Amino acid sequence: MTLVLKDRNDFTLENARRVGFDGEDLAVAPAAVERMTAARESFMAYLESDRTRFIYGTTSGAGQNAKRRLSPEEQRAYAQKLRRVSAGSGFGPEALPERVVRMILFARLANYIEGHAKVRPVEAERIAAMLTRPLPRVPLSGQVGAGEILPLFHVMRALPDGDVEEAEPMARVNGSPVSAALGADAAITARRRFALATKVFALAVEAYGAPLAAYDAALLAYTRNPHEKTALAALRRWLEGAPEAGRLSHQAPVSWRILPSVLAATEEAVSDLEVAAERSLASVTDNPVYILPTQEAPLGRVISTGGYHNAQVTPAIDTVNARFADLVTLADRQTMKLHEAEHLPENLAKPSGDPWGTTLLSFIQVGYGEEARHAARRTFLPPSEGGGIGGQNDVASPTMFAYQKHLKAGFCLEAALALLAVSASQALWARDLAPAPPLKDFLDRVRQAVPPLEQRDARELGEELQTLQERFAAEVVGGD
Amino acid sequence: MTVVLNDVGDFTLDTLERIAVKGEAATIGETGLNALTAANRAFTDYVTANSEDFIYGVTSDYGPHAGRKVDSAGRATRKALGVPFLGLSFGDGDLEEAQVRAMVFAMLALFLRHGAAVRPEAAVALTEILKGGLPKIPDAGLTSPGEILPLFYLLRAVPELIGIDGLQASAGNTAAASVGSAGIAAIRARRRLVLAHKVFALSVEAMKAPLEHFDPALKELWGDPHEAAALDSVGLWLAGVPEAGRRAFQAPVSYRILPRVLGQCGRAVGKLRQNVDWALGAMVSNPMFIGEDLGEGPARAISTGGYHNAPVAQALEGVAAAWVDLAALAHRHAVKLHRGAVSHLPDRLVREGELYWSGRSTTYMEFLPNDSIDEMRRWAEPALLSPGEPGASLQDDVSAPGLIACRNEARVGRLFDRVLTVLAAVACHALQVTERPPPPRLAPFAAAIARRFPPIEEKRVLGVDAATLCAAFTEAVVGANDLLTDDDLAAAPVGLEAMP
Numbered sequence: 001m002t003l004v005l006k007d008r009n010d011f012t013l014e015n016a017r018r019v020g021f022d023g024e025d026l027a028v029a030p031a032a033v034e035r036m037t038a039a040r041e042s043f044m045a046y047l048e049s050d051r052t053r054f055i056y057g058t059t060s061g062a063g064q065n066a067k068r069r070l071s072p073e074e075q076r077a078y079a080q081k082l083r084r085v086s087a088g089s090g091f092g093p094e095a096l097p098e099r100v101v102r103m104i105l106f107a108r109l110a111n112y113i114e115g116h117a118k119v120r121p122v123e124a125e126r127i128a129a130m131l132t133r134p135l136p137r138v139p140l141s142g143q144v145g146a147g148e149i150l151p152l153f154h155v156m157r158a159l160p161d162g163d164v165e166e167a168e169p170m171a172r173v174n175g176s177p178v179s180a181a182l183g184a185d186a187a188i189t190a191r192r193r194f195a196l197a198t199k200v201f202a203l204a205v206e207a208y209g210a211p212l213a214a215y216d217a218a219l220l221a222y223t224r225n226p227h228e229k230t231a232l233a234a235l236r237r238w239l240e241g242a243p244e245a246g247r248l249s250h251q252a253p254v255s256w257r258i259l260p261s262v263l264a265a266t267e268e269a270v271s272d273l274e275v276a277a278e279r280s281l282a283s284v285t286d287n288p289v290y291i292l293p294t295q296e297a298p299l300g301r302v303i304s305t306g307g308y309h310n311a312q313v314t315p316a317i318d319t320v321n322a323r324f325a326d327l328v329t330l331a332d333r334q335t336m337k338l339h340e341a342e343h344l345p346e347n348l349a350k351p352s353g354d355p356w357g358t359t360l361l362s363f364i365q366v367g368y369g370e371e372a373r374h375a376a377r378r379t380f381l382p383p384s385e386g387g388g389i390g391g392q393n394d395v396a397s398p399t400m401f402a403y404q405k406h407l408k409a410g411f412c413l414e415a416a417l418a419l420l421a422v423s424a425s426q427a428l429w430a431r432d433l434a435p436a437p438p439l440k441d442f443l444d445r446v447r448q449a450v451p452p453l454e455q456r457d458a459r460e461l462g463e464e465l466q467t468l469q470e471r472f473a474a475e476v477v478g479g480d
Numbered sequence: 481m482t483v484v485l486n487d488v489g490d491f492t493l494d495t496l497e498r499i500a501v502k503g504e505a506a507t508i509g510e511t512g513l514n515a516l517t518a519a520n521r522a523f524t525d526y527v528t529a530n531s532e533d534f535i536y537g538v539t540s541d542y543g544p545h546a547g548r549k550v551d552s553a554g555r556a557t558r559k560a561l562g563v564p565f566l567g568l569s570f571g572d573g574d575l576e577e578a579q580v581r582a583m584v585f586a587m588l589a590l591f592l593r594h595g596a597a598v599r600p601e602a603a604v605a606l607t608e609i610l611k612g613g614l615p616k617i618p619d620a621g622l623t624s625p626g627e628i629l630p631l632f633y634l635l636r637a638v639p640e641l642i643g644i645d646g647l648q649a650s651a652g653n654t655a656a657a658s659v660g661s662a663g664i665a666a667i668r669a670r671r672r673l674v675l676a677h678k679v680f681a682l683s684v685e686a687m688k689a690p691l692e693h694f695d696p697a698l699k700e701l702w703g704d705p706h707e708a709a710a711l712d713s714v715g716l717w718l719a720g721v722p723e724a725g726r727r728a729f730q731a732p733v734s735y736r737i738l739p740r741v742l743g744q745c746g747r748a749v750g751k752l753r754q755n756v757d758w759a760l761g762a763m764v765s766n767p768m769f770i771g772e773d774l775g776e777g778p779a780r781a782i783s784t785g786g787y788h789n790a791p792v793a794q795a796l797e798g799v800a801a802a803w804v805d806l807a808a809l810a811h812r813h814a815v816k817l818h819r820g821a822v823s824h825l826p827d828r829l830v831r832e833g834e835l836y837w838s839g840r841s842t843t844y845m846e847f848l849p850n851d852s853i854d855e856m857r858r859w860a861e862p863a864l865l866s867p868g869e870p871g872a873s874l875q876d877d878v879s880a881p882g883l884i885a886c887r888n889e890a891r892v893g894r895l896f897d898r899v900l901t902v903l904a905a906v907a908c909h910a911l912q913v914t915e916r917p918p919p920p921r922l923a924p925f926a927a928a929i930a931r932r933f934p935p936i937e938e939k940r941v942l943g944v945d946a947a948t949l950c951a952a953f954t955e956a957v958v959g960a961n962d963l964l965t966d967d968d969l970a971a972a973p974v975g976l977e978a979m980p
Contacts, residue, residue: 054730056730066729213783214782214783214784216770217777218774218777221776222593222762222764223764224761224762250536250540251534251546253877254625254785254875254876254877255878256785261785261786261788261789262788262790264790265793272751279704283702284701287730289698303692303698304692304736305693305695306733306737306738307698307701309740311707311741311805312706312747315748322794322797322864329866329878330865333878373864380801381741381805381808381809383853388733391732391821392733394734395737
């Protein structure tokens with residue numbers, strides 16, 4: 001399939017998913033080509049009307065050389081000198097997933113599609129064509145600088161070669177499409193991880209025999225917080241048909257009762273990230289940006305902006321990371337409580353089996369919790385003025401760093417959920433109980449990866465647990 | 481004035497401000513009293529008819545002994561013992577009176593939605609304490625599962641909460657302390673944000689930054705309501721400044737990204753206000769009585785985790801983090817205004833022909849934010865759920881982070897005032913040195929700053945004046961003064977919960 005882009009309304013999270021996760025290609029609609037052509041013509045008329053006017057990177061140098069003006073004769077030559085985008089220089093052992101690079105290219109075109117990039121349509125078509133070719137490797141490290149030129153150097157270096165005119169080189173590497181794509185990837189996967197977490201915690205409710213009162217339908221009507229309604233409704237869907245009888249006669253520990261509140265905060269964080277990503281995908285963030293002609297400015301105008309600094313995606317990712325860490329903590333607590341509950345078999349072992357049962361799972365949670373909390377540290381604007389030579393580029397955009405931590409936070413959550421799911425599975429097995437009907441298939445899949453444990457020595461538990469975590473990860477990326 | 485409270489619709493941030501910040505009294509109206517009576521009667525009937533059912537703290541014991549049954553004789557024995565603890569916490573001082581009043585307000589919000597099914601006399605007694613006799617609650621050692629540690633102080637100060645004959649579901653086992661304090665934080669955060677907008681606008685003018693960085697056309701291009709509000713606000717404060725004579729090329733990144741970073745701060749403040757509003761409208765206790773009037777099936781009492789409000793804590797984290805980023809920009813501005821090669825202003829903001837050790841400049845003040853920002857970054861880390869088992873009870877296995885988040889945000893906010901103070905002093909000095917007026921709309925603000933931090937005509941102890949100005953900034957945020965007027969708050973559309 002090929003997604004045809006007409007205007008900025010096409011820059012949605014769903015379309016980002018199609019391009020990034022489903023591998024669809026991109027094409028530029030004829031109407032958009034016409035619009036870009038018209039914008040380029042009016043921009044060139046604007047430029048020709050006064051080639052001494054300051055237009056960042058067109059009539060001036062870039063970065064710390066912004067104060068240097070280019071003579072009219074120098075201007076096209078300056079652009080042509082930048083025909084090929086500089087090679088990326090950041091380096092490191094890990095790289096962006098390919099789906100994210102695809103979404104960067106998708107997001108890149110938001111500046112172009114309605115003419116704000118002030119370039120010829122061929123530039124947009126070159127970018128779209130990149131999706132049909134091998135994509136460049138973009139290291140995760142060494143990409144935090146002012147704007148997003150550092151990662152965009154890596155991406156746009158692979159742009160198909162062709163002639164270049166005034167203003168076009170800057171449009172390739174300015175703006176904030178990387179933040180938009182990182183936000184989109186984090187949002188899409190975070191929504192799926194949230195769904196996974198809800199399912200696993202519901203299984204833990206069943207395994208503990210926690211009273212269902214804490215998830216009472218009346219709370220849905222009572223709460224004013226829409227995120228709490230969503231989270232509680234999701235939890236309740238998995239518990240539909242769960243028997244009321246045979247449960248703990250008094251309230252479960254706090255870690256079970258506060259699930260609706262912690263899941264509500266997580267849902268809100270994910271929802272906010274989705275909003276931030278969607279707005280970012282559709283925004284025009286170029287510097288300088290071309291404001292299309294109006295009655296007052298018939299040739300349009302060009303203004304210098306800070307659009308290349310996306311201030312909303314980083315905190316939105318940070319917040320999701322923090323809540324993932326909290327879910328890991330709850331998973332840790334519940335794993336331990338399952339193993340020491342007075343009303344459950346000791347160590348979740350059957351009388352015929354290994355008396356240690358699955359207690360080791362509770363030990364293992366500790367490390368993932370520590371890692372998750374480390375990944376949840378805030379991503380503030382970097383104090384370093386590195387790159388701010390001459391005083392211009394004095395604040396770096398840290399979205400890539402937040403995303404790096406998000407990958408770790410996501411892994412830790414999957415790992416902690418795997419451990420809790422296996423503990424819950426064991427608790428149900430030890431008492432020969434079945435979970436609520438909606439959870440049965442899920443429990444079967446958990447047991448396919450990690451069957452209930454009777455004798456530990458006969459098992460490669462670490463490998464089995466990793467298999468389960470990898471299946472969770474595949475579910476997150478594949479949307480199964 | 482006395483605020484009359486009848487139902488949950490009366491529990492807004494505005495009424496919280498009147499009662500908690502402005503010190504107005506509160507009373508429960510006749511409608512409210514009747515509803516309280518009806519809910520308590522329904523609960524009493526329910527317990528009488530279902531005395532063998534588990535109702536936490538009513539037919540059962542508390543905390544680690546929740547599994548033990550308690551009958552009416554047991555309840556009488558427990559009541560005779562009074563408050564289980566008279567106060568366990570200690571810290572550097574006490575919670576502010578406004579925070580305690582806000583806690584009372586949030587508890588009244590719980591009571592007037594009837595889930596706690598309290599006796600009307602208990603609710604009335606709680607309103608009475610707003611007229612005098614508020615307990616002193618230490619400002620630390622308050623974090624546990626739920627918010628029982630601060631609640632002990634309130635129970636002791638208002639004995640009617642547990643001492644009146646008759647049954648009730650909960651005497652206030654809810655997140656009242658954190659939601660109340662978060663309400664105070666939300667009110668202050670918006671005031672602080674508007675103040676920050678004014679200071680940054682002064683800095684923009686001091687730098688002679690091109691106005692195109694704040695062009696209204698960016699609103700549609702960026703497509704974000706909070707960034708649009710920030711652009712509107714900066715534009716409002718800069719109205720009437722000269723277009724000619726500004727920098728011939730773009731200002732440093734720290735100026736150009738200002739609308740986006742301010743927009744993010746506005747989003748965070750709006751989220752906090754929104755979350756407090758949601759929380760006040762639906763305070764949940766443990767246990768909670770679901771009356772038949774709720775239309776959700778037969779009457780029942782349920783055990784909940786309503787004492788743990790994670791969304792409010794999360795919203796506080798967002799605000800604290802936003803202050804840190806704004807502080808980073810403010811520091812950059814203060815540095816850049818002193819670097820003549822970048823600002824194109826007199827280097828070090830020293831008058832022509834003078835040396836900087838004449839003391840007639842703000843130079844070296846740009847060092848001051850360094851330690852504040854370092855501290856801010858530490859306090860603005862998220863208030864994550866603690867991995868430690870909080871106490872001896874295996875039941876009570878996760879602490880509520882709300883009060884930690886409140887304390888952290890408050891500290892970060894106060895430190896931000898210090899950074900803002902430096903930028904305000906530097907920006908005003910830059911205008912004075914270059915003999916330029918502030919933007920017309922900011923003239924009264926610049927004059928109010930000058931009353932605390934006078935123009936530097938000769939060497940003096942600038943730190944003393946900066947401390948005075950900082951105290952005034954904080955006063956403008958937590959109280960009121962001429963640095964931040966009601967008109968300012970009404971004019972600036974930033975940090976609001978409902979953005980288009």
